[in-house]
Amino acid sequence: MNIVVCVKEVPNPTFPVEVDIQKNAVKSEEWNYVINPYDEVALEEAVRIKEKFGGQVTVITLGAERAGAILRKCLCIGADRAILIPSDSAFAWDGFAIANVLSKAISRLPHDIVLCGYQSIDRGGAEVGSIIAELLGLPVVTAVVKLDIAPDGKSATVCRRLERGARAVKRSPLPALFTADLMLNEPRYPTLPCIKWALKQEIEKLDVKSLGVEAGPLTEFVTISRPPPKKVFIPTGALSPAERIKLLTGGGAAKKSSSNIVEGAPHEVAKKVVDFLAEKRFLL
Amino acid sequence: MTLGNFAFRVAKGLFTMEGDIKMTGAKGIWVFIESERDEIRKVSLETLCEARKLANGLNEELCALLLGDKVESLAELPPHYGADRVFLMQHESLSYHNVDAHLNVVANLVKENSPRILLFGSTPLAKELAPRLAAQLRVGLVTDAADVKIDASGKLVVRKPVYGGKAHATFACAPATPQMASVAPGFMDVKPPDASRKGEVVKLALVAGGKTNVEFIEFIKGDPRTVAITEAEMIVAVGRGLEKKENLSLIEELADKLGASIGGSRVAVDNGWVPAERQVGMTGKTVAPRLYIACGISGQYPHTVGMERSGTVMVINTDRNAPMFKLADIGVLGDVSQVVPAISKRLSEVIAPPKEKAQ
Amino acid sequence: MVPGREVYWNIQYGQFLYVLAAIVIGIMVFAFYRRVRLWRLGRPENRVDHLGKRLRSFLVAAVVDGLFHRKFLEMFRGVGHRQTTSDDLKPRDFYPGFAHFLIFAGLGMLLLATFLDFISHYFFHFLTGGVYLAFSVVVDSFGILAIIGVVLVIIRRYGQRPTRLDNRPEDLVALVLILVAVLTGYVVEGFRIAATELVRTPDWAPWSPGGYVLARAFSGLNMETLLGWHRGMWWVHLSISLGVVAYVALSWNRLWHIIVSPMNYFFRSLAPRGALSIVDLDGERFGAGRIQDFTWKQLLDLDACTRCGRCQEACPAYAAGKPLNPKKVILDLKDQMVEEGKSKTPTPVRDMITERVGEEEVWDCTTCRACQEACPVAIEHVQKIVDMRRDLVLMRVKFSTELKGFYKNIEENGNPWAKSPVSRGNWAEGLGIKKLGQDTATDTLYWVGCLAAYDERISRIAIAVSKLMKSAGVDFAIMGKEERCCGDAVRRSGNEYLFRKLVDRNIEVLKKNNIKRIITHCPHGYNAFKNEYPKFGGDFEVLHHTQLIADLLSKGALKAPQKELDKRVTFHDPCYLARYHDIYDAPRQVMASIPKLDLVEKFQCKEKTFCCGGGGARMWMAESGGGRRISEVLLDQVKAVKPDVLVTACPYCMTMLDNEVREKGLETAIQVLDIAELYRNSLGE
Numbered sequence A: 001m002n003i004v005v006c007v008k009e010v011p012n013p014t015f016p017v018e019v020d021i022q023k024n025a026v027k028s029e030e031w032n033y034v035i036n037p038y039d040e041v042a043l044e045e046a047v048r049i050k051e052k053f054g055g056q057v058t059v060i061t062l063g064a065e066r067a068g069a070i071l072r073k074c075l076c077i078g079a080d081r082a083i084l085i086p087s088d089s090a091f092a093w094d095g096f097a098i099a100n101v102l103s104k105a106i107s108r109l110p111h112d113i114v115l116c117g118y119q120s121i122d123r124g125g126a127e128v129g130s131i132i133a134e135l136l137g138l139p140v141v142t143a144v145v146k147l148d149i150a151p152d153g154k155s156a157t158v159c160r161r162l163e164r165g166a167r168a169v170k171r172s173p174l175p176a177l178f179t180a181d182l183m184l185n186e187p188r189y190p191t192l193p194c195i196k197w198a199l200k201q202e203i204e205k206l207d208v209k210s211l212g213v214e215a216g217p218l219t220e221f222v223t224i225s226r227p228p229p230k231k232v233f234i235p236t237g238a239l240s241p242a243e244r245i246k247l248l249t250g251g252g253a254a255k256k257s258s259s260n261i262v263e264g265a266p267h268e269v270a271k272k273v274v275d276f277l278a279e280k281r282f283l284l
Numbered sequence B: 001m002t003l004g005n006f007a008f009r010v011a012k013g014l015f016t017m018e019g020d021i022k023m024t025g026a027k028g029i030w031v032f033i034e035s036e037r038d039e040i041r042k043v044s045l046e047t048l049c050e051a052r053k054l055a056n057g058l059n060e061e062l063c064a065l066l067l068g069d070k071v072e073s074l075a076e077l078p079p080h081y082g083a084d085r086v087f088l089m090q091h092e093s094l095s096y097h098n099v100d101a102h103l104n105v106v107a108n109l110v111k112e113n114s115p116r117i118l119l120f121g122s123t124p125l126a127k128e129l130a131p132r133l134a135a136q137l138r139v140g141l142v143t144d145a146a147d148v149k150i151d152a153s154g155k156l157v158v159r160k161p162v163y164g165g166k167a168h169a170t171f172a173c174a175p176a177t178p179q180m181a182s183v184a185p186g187f188m189d190v191k192p193p194d195a196s197r198k199g200e201v202v203k204l205a206l207v208a209g210g211k212t213n214v215e216f217i218e219f220i221k222g223d224p225r226t227v228a229i230t231e232a233e234m235i236v237a238v239g240r241g242l243e244k245k246e247n248l249s250l251i252e253e254l255a256d257k258l259g260a261s262i263g264g265s266r267v268a269v270d271n272g273w274v275p276a277e278r279q280v281g282m283t284g285k286t287v288a289p290r291l292y293i294a295c296g297i298s299g300q301y302p303h304t305v306g307m308e309r310s311g312t313v314m315v316i317n318t319d320r321n322a323p324m325f326k327l328a329d330i331g332v333l334g335d336v337s338q339v340v341p342a343i344s345k346r347l348s349e350v351i352a353p354p355k356e357k358a359q
Numbered sequence C: 001m002v003p004g005r006e007v008y009w010n011i012q013y014g015q016f017l018y019v020l021a022a023i024v025i026g027i028m029v030f031a032f033y034r035r036v037r038l039w040r041l042g043r044p045e046n047r048v049d050h051l052g053k054r055l056r057s058f059l060v061a062a063v064v065d066g067l068f069h070r071k072f073l074e075m076f077r078g079v080g081h082r083q084t085t086s087d088d089l090k091p092r093d094f095y096p097g098f099a100h101f102l103i104f105a106g107l108g109m110l111l112l113a114t115f116l117d118f119i120s121h122y123f124f125h126f127l128t129g130g131v132y133l134a135f136s137v138v139v140d141s142f143g144i145l146a147i148i149g150v151v152l153v154i155i156r157r158y159g160q161r162p163t164r165l166d167n168r169p170e171d172l173v174a175l176v177l178i179l180v181a182v183l184t185g186y187v188v189e190g191f192r193i194a195a196t197e198l199v200r201t202p203d204w205a206p207w208s209p210g211g212y213v214l215a216r217a218f219s220g221l222n223m224e225t226l227l228g229w230h231r232g233m234w235w236v237h238l239s240i241s242l243g244v245v246a247y248v249a250l251s252w253n254r255l256w257h258i259i260v261s262p263m264n265y266f267f268r269s270l271a272p273r274g275a276l277s278i279v280d281l282d283g284e285r286f287g288a289g290r291i292q293d294f295t296w297k298q299l300l301d302l303d304a305c306t307r308c309g310r311c312q313e314a315c316p317a318y319a320a321g322k323p324l325n326p327k328k329v330i331l332d333l334k335d336q337m338v339e340e341g342k343s344k345t346p347t348p349v350r351d352m353i354t355e356r357v358g359e360e361e362v363w364d365c366t367t368c369r370a371c372q373e374a375c376p377v378a379i380e381h382v383q384k385i386v387d388m389r390r391d392l393v394l395m396r397v398k399f400s401t402e403l404k405g406f407y408k409n410i411e412e413n414g415n416p417w418a419k420s421p422v423s424r425g426n427w428a429e430g431l432g433i434k435k436l437g438q439d440t441a442t443d444t445l446y447w448v449g450c451l452a453a454y455d456e457r458i459s460r461i462a463i464a465v466s467k468l469m470k471s472a473g474v475d476f477a478i479m480g481k482e483e484r485c486c487g488d489a490v491r492r493s494g495n496e497y498l499f500r501k502l503v504d505r506n507i508e509v510l511k512k513n514n515i516k517r518i519i520t521h522c523p524h525g526y527n528a529f530k531n532e533y534p535k536f537g538g539d540f541e542v543l544h545h546t547q548l549i550a551d552l553l554s555k556g557a558l559k560a561p562q563k564e565l566d567k568r569v570t571f572h573d574p575c576y577l578a579r580y581h582d583i584y585d586a587p588r589q590v591m592a593s594i595p596k597l598d599l600v601e602k603f604q605c606k607e608k609t610f611c612c613g614g615g616g617a618r619m620w621m622a623e624s625g626g627g628r629r630i631s632e633v634l635l636d637q638v639k640a641v642k643p644d645v646l647v648t649a650c651p652y653c654m655t656m657l658d659n660e661v662r663e664k665g666l667e668t669a670i671q672v673l674d675i676a677e678l679y680r681n682s683l684g685e
């Protein structure tokens, strides 16, 4: 069973995101980069399938040279081959353009299964997997939380995550593409012998031009901005003007305020609380 | 992918419109409407209301696309929220989970009618359907929009949260039509419906099903009581402030009303109020639900490292100085055993008795 | 006539003894060699370094610990500080220590006597006259003491049956053999005295009290019978004694500890207590997953164990009802060693960790070192447990989800939580604390550590420490967002690879900033910088804040506290301070400087301190294996002295205790403070 896994590096989500309005960009000097958690789950699944059915796992990424680091991590986890398609401008590309390049690369590789992460945690498009499938003409199921390959290797029964814990069970012929949800598995921690092996492997490079990609992006990036100010619910209006301004200018990054406290008779409090929940759209 | 193996004909019947759908060129805004057991999904209504504004700006028609198995009863609703026309197609192959069938139908409809803009509400179906459709049609798509606009040149301009919501980025779709976007839930307002508003309902029939690759086998209902705490969208968490096991029924009532799952602090687990796999925190699970309600939890660091990425945090505590309040979007100073039942009571007044929700 | 004794009196062919002895010695050598082969299953390790130092300390220990049994004489420990109940004043190990001393001294004396007899007989005839009588009375009494000792031990083992002892047949065999050997000796002596001294020189007889009593009993018999019995019993005694030795040798009876335990002491680790062994990352195997992965010395440890159970009694995990029992770990490994020594197959019959020692046991350890402190024969438990963790982590990746998250976070963020490294210095905002590289050229670094950087409760310690250092005019800086995890818990959980990455990175940054001196409030960081970083090229002067405060106070650089406390205070000694570094006076000096502070010591304090349960990365692991939390057991000890304030000097102890106190609803009754906070609260500012 040959499996291709599309992975991507993303900025470590613990780092603060500050927008430089002048440059129309985020300040990324201090960032470090990690493998997109959804992709890591996809890779883990691929490795597990390989361990059961044999075959080869190839990881492929489109990104900066720096992304070689996450490919090496993939080798540690159990990928057999790692391919980097270098591009410094990949972030400016949209889901279609990225998927287009990847699908061209995948079409040259033997693949019984293509696995992607359900979404990336930076752009959050949740689209690349589906587009690759469309371009390759593969059946696709996204947000998979369970993946069982039939013993004959001809089909897969998958469980797709829906909302509020619901699931849909589906069956797809193979070859197919699946995108992995975080609940699919728990990625392994590599053994030291695997890490040492991976450090010695070579990362293959594939030139975008050699892939003969014609179509470009279908959307263009316009601006990046701070998130709009969170609507802060102020039942008591007890905030000082300074605090209010801070909340407004700080947007979503604003420190939550402990002065937003309601008290009083339970039924009055309950009314305020329910209004709050309704405003925040938590009521079904 | 095979295309064009559909034939449409207008069903004559109860609804007003007769004749073939006119080829209008790239004109009009379409909204893909989804239903969930006898109701139009809220995010579809949000999208529809927002689309109405765009349609007004363009002065073009707003069409609702209602596909599914037995959805006819809902067809008159989209006009109440601003749709001018409703395309209704019913067929058993158009069950919610059959993405391939939806894709074939929508692709053909779009090709034949060339809408200028096609919007989806961001749902599990749309997340699979919209990117495939856009790829097939080679048109631009922006998913999970927080805001959609049309700029002077007629391009669809979409703003969406990126980096986990820590910034918002704006993208513009290429001129190829339809320009597509899916709208994230909870960003747009739903206007109160205007029941007097009527629109024409165009009933389409699916004559032959397209090729379906992925076969739907079964639907498994989600139950907030049993769903893994890491997957829960809303969590009501209890701590020592619950005081006694008997009070747990109050929490369960609130959780059921909200459709939330129950979690707890280490004390709650030690006391046997909450099973160990529902402990939130450093030596428990790390969770990031949309809503986290901390009932009688003081907010010690080993607990908060496990929940600080939650969307909205509500805190109920008798101690004004409890560190938990520092994370609160709304805090309630009061006794859990009094406040929680009061909230449950109020909730029953506000929301209709919960229907069986399912896709 | 001069008092004296004729060797081989009444015995023919007595010299045959030497042949028998030679045979027995041969058997011993053979048995020992078989054991050496077992030890050599292990990897090489240099334990003959610093020979001079080894010999010296061996001799000192032989005299102090061996001859005088220092451990049981520790009855004076605890006098001088107040404890709750008078019972606690008794040294806990008096009874077994005393009994062992009697047997040890008795048998030692008998052996010595035989040797001196030999010398006196063949070389230098000095055992005559008064000397002989004195010799006789001493030796005879020691033999009696040995018998008393054996009886005491039998009472303890089979009457009192303390939990820490597991009775095996070999124990009874050993005791009975000793008893039989000694008693037959007295019988022989009794016949001799009855036949000689009682008849000829009755004044001498009582100088051999043991034999005298028996001789009186035999005195009614006629001479012929006495001589016959004497001859018979002489051979019986001889064969039994030599037979005992041969049997002990071949069955590898526990009495081998007489030889192996001192050996083990001789070869003990001379490294600082807190320095774990270094894994060769270029090798093929990392850690210990099979018995062969241990070093020969670690295997020698297994044979040195006397099964005394002191480690078991000292272990906090065991006390809390966890599966871990350090004694059992050692004995399980010993069984594994024996089995693998016999086995001809390349793979072990039973997996050493999962099927012998137990995974849970391996993870339960807090690396508190209480077991090693208690062990009379210098067995090194912690290193073995860490070696097994290394195998689980680096070779098998078998560890809990929490640890996986812990490693991942440290790799990606430099701290155990998913916290941004950029906000690491946020606690210091607005305090006017210098940050490295920005506005200072100091060579003194205040190492803040992960807990204080992010946990608001622990940040308060850092704030107190910085404020007092500033007031004392200490020129220091913090690293702010450049600081990363020091790696202590990473290493102790077995992830040597990640630890090394951290060490390399930290040393590079510290050197780049010309840091010479590191001050920290964390005993774990203290240990890492003091004992582990030097092995990787990071040599710094390291100070714990308790030392710093005590020092500054004594120099007068820090203001003496003014405010009267008037509260009962107890101090919880952190393991990594007290037991690893013998630092327990400094915090007490600081407390003594506070007016009216009433210090009550807990039942277990100073080097006997009971762990909080947070060390060895336990803090990041969920409780497992049933039992209570270690911190709950510790809190019981704290509650017993009814303090108003519980003071400690470690962020781990603080986290464990502060939360435990709150969870038991005691937060208003017991205030938990760091020593630095206690000091600052007493300034009366």
Ligand SMILES: Cc1cc2nc3c(=O)[nH]c(=O)nc-3n(C[C@H](O)[C@H](O)[C@H](O)COP(=O)(O)OP(=O)(O)OC[C@H]3O[C@@H](n4cnc5c(N)ncnc54)[C@H](O)[C@@H]3O)c2cc1C
Residues within 6 Å of the ligand: B238, B239, B240, B241, B242, B243, B264, B265, B266, B267, B268, B279, B280, B281, B282, B283, B284, B285, B295, B296, B297, B298, B299, B300, B301, B302, B303, B306, B316, B317, B318, B319, B322, B334, B335, B336, B337, C618, C619, C620, C655, C656, C657, C659, C660, C662, C663
């Ligand atoms: C190593 C370690 C790991 C840990 N891991 C975790 C973990 O994973 N998860 C976790 O949760 N904890 C963990 N803890 C424990 C944690 O530190 C706290 O002790 C624990 O979270 C406290 O739980 P609590 O808030 O329920 O109780 P408390 O801290 O005792 O707080 C109870 C709160 O309830 C309030 N209250 C009391 N009565 C009422 C009432 N009637 N109505 C309203 N409010 C009331 C009080 O004001 C108080 O604020 C860990 C601790 C350690 C040391």
Ligand code: SF4
Residues within 6 Å of the ligand: C311, C314, C315, C316, C317, C318, C324, C325, C326, C364, C365, C366, C367, C368, C369, C370, C371, C372, C381, C382, C611
């Ligand atoms: S180090 Fe402490 S916890 Fe570990 S075995 Fe020894 S006594 Fe027990």
Ligand code: SF4
Residues within 6 Å of the ligand: C304, C305, C306, C307, C308, C309, C310, C311, C312, C326, C327, C330, C371, C374, C375, C376, C377, C378, C379
């Ligand atoms: S390891 Fe040491 S303390 Fe433990 S039983 Fe053996 S000899 Fe005694």
